[in-house]
Amino acid sequence: MEESARLQIIYETAVSRVTRTPEAWAEYLRFTLRLYKYPFENALLVRIWKEKKAITNPIC
Numbered sequence: 515m516e517e518s519a520r521l522q523i524i525y526e527t528a529v530s531r532v533t534r535t536p537e538a539w540a541e542y543l544r545f546t547l548r549l550y551k552y553p554f555e556n557a558l559l560v561r562i563w564k565e566k567k568a569i570t571n572p573i574c
Contacts, residue, residue: 521559524559524562525555525558525559527562528558528559528561528562529558531562532558532561542558542561545557545561546561
Protein backbone atom coordinates (compact mmCIF):
# COMPACT_ATOMS: atom_id res chain seq x y z
CA MET A 515 0.00 0.00 0.00
CA GLU A 516 1.28 3.43 -0.90
CA GLU A 517 2.38 5.63 2.01
CA SER A 518 -0.03 8.44 1.16
CA ALA A 519 -2.93 5.97 1.06
CA ARG A 520 -1.96 4.65 4.50
CA LEU A 521 -1.80 8.17 5.91
CA GLN A 522 -5.20 8.97 4.40
CA ILE A 523 -6.73 5.94 6.12
CA ILE A 524 -5.10 6.89 9.44
CA TYR A 525 -6.33 10.46 9.07
CA GLU A 526 -9.91 9.46 8.26
CA THR A 527 -9.97 7.05 11.19
CA ALA A 528 -8.60 9.69 13.52
CA VAL A 529 -11.13 12.30 12.41
CA SER A 530 -14.01 9.92 12.96
CA ARG A 531 -12.63 9.02 16.40
CA VAL A 532 -12.29 12.59 17.68
CA THR A 533 -15.62 13.74 16.24
CA ARG A 534 -17.64 10.73 17.39
CA THR A 535 -19.01 12.40 20.53
CA PRO A 536 -18.96 15.87 22.06
CA GLU A 537 -16.80 14.48 24.88
CA ALA A 538 -14.24 13.08 22.44
CA TRP A 539 -14.12 16.41 20.63
CA ALA A 540 -13.65 18.29 23.93
CA GLU A 541 -10.83 15.93 24.91
CA TYR A 542 -9.13 16.51 21.55
CA LEU A 543 -9.43 20.28 21.98
CA ARG A 544 -7.87 20.06 25.46
CA PHE A 545 -5.02 18.03 23.95
CA THR A 546 -4.43 20.58 21.18
CA LEU A 547 -4.12 23.48 23.62
CA ARG A 548 -0.42 22.61 23.76
CA LEU A 549 -0.15 22.25 19.98
CA TYR A 550 -1.86 25.48 18.94
CA LYS A 551 0.91 26.33 16.45
CA TYR A 552 0.35 23.17 14.42
CA PRO A 553 -2.26 22.63 11.70
CA PHE A 554 -5.28 20.45 12.54
CA GLU A 555 -3.96 17.52 10.51
CA ASN A 556 -0.58 17.45 12.26
CA ALA A 557 -2.08 17.76 15.74
CA LEU A 558 -4.49 14.94 14.91
CA LEU A 559 -1.66 12.65 13.82
CA VAL A 560 0.29 13.46 17.00
CA ARG A 561 -2.80 12.58 19.06
CA ILE A 562 -3.19 9.22 17.34
CA TRP A 563 0.53 8.51 17.72
CA LYS A 564 0.32 9.23 21.46
CA GLU A 565 -2.73 6.96 21.82
CA LYS A 566 -0.92 4.15 20.05
CA LYS A 567 2.19 4.68 22.16
CA ALA A 568 0.13 4.59 25.37
CA ILE A 569 -1.51 1.32 24.32
CA THR A 570 1.74 -0.40 23.30
CA ASN A 571 3.85 1.00 26.15
CA PRO A 572 1.61 1.78 29.14
CA ILE A 573 4.57 2.60 31.41
CA CYS A 574 5.25 5.96 29.70
